[in-house]
Amino acid sequence: MPAHSDATGYLLAHRDSVNEAWFHAVCEAAINSDGGNLSQDELERLWRLFCGLETFAPSAATPPTLKANARDAIQPFHLESLSDFSGFKKLGGTLRLDLSKRITLVFGRNGAGKSSLCQAFKILANPEKPKEPLNNVRSSSKVLPSFNYKLRGGSVQNWTELDGFGGQAQALKYFDSAVAYKHVNSSISPEAVVELSAFRLECFDYAREYLKQFQAYGGSKIAEYRQDADRKIAEIKLGAHAVIDTNTGVFKDWSAINCGPVLSWIGTVSFGEDKRLQKAEKQVRLEQLKGATSAEGQQALALRKSLLGQVKQSLANFVQQCGGFSYSAYNQILLSIQQKQAASIELAGAVFSKDLDVAGQQKLLSAAAALRPFIPAENCPLCRQTLENDAKALFLAFHNHLISTVQTELHALDTKQQAEHSKKRMIEGFAEINYSQYSNVLNADFLRAASDLITSVKASLQASLIDQAALDAYSRYAELNAYIEAVNTEYNNADYALTLASNGLQALNEEISKLTTEIGVLSIDETAYSVRPQIETICQNAISFAGVANVVESYNFTSRLSALTARKKDAHTALVLGSFIPYLDGEYRRLCGASLEQIGVRLANQGADAIVLPKIGDELVHRVLSEGELKVHALALFMCEASVAPHQVLILDDPVTSFDYNYISNFCERLRDYAKDNPQSQLIVLTHNWDFFANLQNTLNGSGLSGAFSVQVLEDCATVSEYVEKWEELCGQIDGYIEPQVEISPDEKSKLSALLRRLVERLTNSYVFNEQRHQYKIRTLQVSNFKDFVKLVPLLPAEADRLKDLYANLSPLEHDDVRNYYSTKSIYQFGTWYDEIKSIKNAVEGRRI
Incomplete structure (x- = not known):
């Protein structure tokens, strides 16, 4: 008793024993398949399941609907006649075989044309081109072999080689010595007898095929990824080759499967602003040193040094002047003067007339005080008249005004103001050089920026209101120190190159070589650092993918396929052979009266495709059985197929050769039973065995089939008549x-x-x-x-x-x-x-x- 009703049960049991998500998906796809290949999306899902990037969510298994039995679905078919043979072997043109009855027995002696007639049937039934010649080789005629045949309900059709072979193979099933030999010497096909669709054995074939597709997909995905990674690596190598020798060091063996050394090295590489400036400075120095190797170069350096000195001096002079002037202190002096003047005016308001000029009054009062101080007295210091109380108070006010420190302080502030203003005027009047004329030794943008900065600083001194913005704008003169330092560096480089040149060519070349090496190291760092993100991404992805690839490449797909084959053989044995053996055993009993077990025949299921071989012991049947027993075996297989096959016309050519009387009688009874069990089928038997002819005739007539039975006697390859x-x-x-x-x-x-x-x-x-x-x-x-x-x-x-x-x-x-x-x-x-x-x-x- 089979453990499962169909092969899907065996596949599911095997799936559960494996317990791998991706394999579960493969088995599910096989059960639900109608024979097509897996789509790209399905293969990608299997990949994600295999890699653990996705969890398996099983779907309901919905196997395709079973196909209708082909025997029941085929259209009615009946071959009514063969006639009008032309150039076809030895058959004459007048020969017409009437097949209107459901059962036709054609008897013909040797040489009567029976084999030629059999060849015509075989042409309609067998898609393979016959090896034997179809034309009449005894005749010199070059007529193309042809004949007519008629199907019930249809018109007469003509056949030639141009029409191909096996045109009616779906309805005609043929048995002759070649078929018998094949059945005896080849493997058995239970699939031709048992309705395999009911057992769904194809699900194992689909699972094997999908497993192979996934293995190929995994291999192609790995190869594709590595090719893409190697392409990216090649692009980076090509881009860096001008600076980095990619044929040595870590770059030499860098590939999609060897990223560790490069990843470790690139992590140590850095290139910031400091190194960039170092490289730029060294490159300038190198160019200067190279120039100093010739007299013309030395002259150019000397000129460059002179021009750089002029720019440096100009900038330094301006910075020096700006450094000697404090704009904020100057502003504070102006504010103090304003405050003191306000206080002076306030004091003057008590003694001076508002209608007269204050300055004139101040001069008068000062001149008077110079003659005689305005100390408190009873008499006027000028007219010596006695002073009244109001006059005393006025003179006291004059006295207080003259002895206050406001005027002294104002004088001191005016002095300071004059000194600072002189400095300010010098800065405002600073005559800088035309910096744009020095663009051959310094960057034009650099010179323009320095000039604009000087202009901005000078403009800040012209502000109508000295506010914080003006002070901040003036303080920017300190930024010129960086410009001076940069110019000074260029100046020193030129001076250094000239000094080396004066010491001799050897020292100069040594320095050039040293700088070249240092610049090369910095260039390598710069180039490597520029592609560091790409290198790290490629290497990290490749190393991560390598783990997955290693799992895929090391997975034992062969073992998994072998296990599927073994489980299919188990299912095939339990389901197919379990159903087929009773069929074959029944045919054996009908034909020879003995069962398979009694004859000693067993069916051995072996090979990846579950090939079934008939054996006795450990030997194949054709090595053990007699000729008659082999014919029983061949006919038993043929009748098994005929009983379930969709063919409606059964043609047998001398089926009982090697049979004794007992076996002939048994086979006659088998044909009678077939005719009775299949009333829609047509049976055509050709023989030269008179005992078989008489026995079959007697058996059919005695079973009420005489009305459906016709005996045709074939003679001289030209005439046939009903007996x-x-x-x-x-x-x-x-x-x-x-x-x-x-x-x-x-x-x-x-x-x-x-x-x-x-x-x-x-x-x-x-x-x-x-x-x-x-x-x-x-x-x-x-x-x-x-x-x-x-x-x-x-x-x-x-x-x-x-x-x-x-x-x-x-x-x-x-x-x-x-x-x-x-x-x-x-x-x-x-x-x-x-x-x-x-x-x-x-x-x-x-x-x-």
């Missing part, structure tokens, strides 16, 4: 020759003689021996017919003699020319003999008890 032996049918054919009372041809007389001979045989067989005597050898009599012997009617001596004479007259002597023999007999003579035969038949019937 009849019933009295009424024979008489009907004989009447067709005799009743017209017209002379017939020698060939027709030959056929008429044959029919009359057969009529004599039917008379004795049917009416004398009550169907218990046979003119042809038969294996055995039916025991159920022994009661019919009581109805035997003996011939009278006269009747026996006359029948002997009639049979002799209707049979040509050996060596006689048949045409001459029958040409001497008239139609009337045949009519007389016919009447005599019927008269004896009536007499025998009259004596029946």
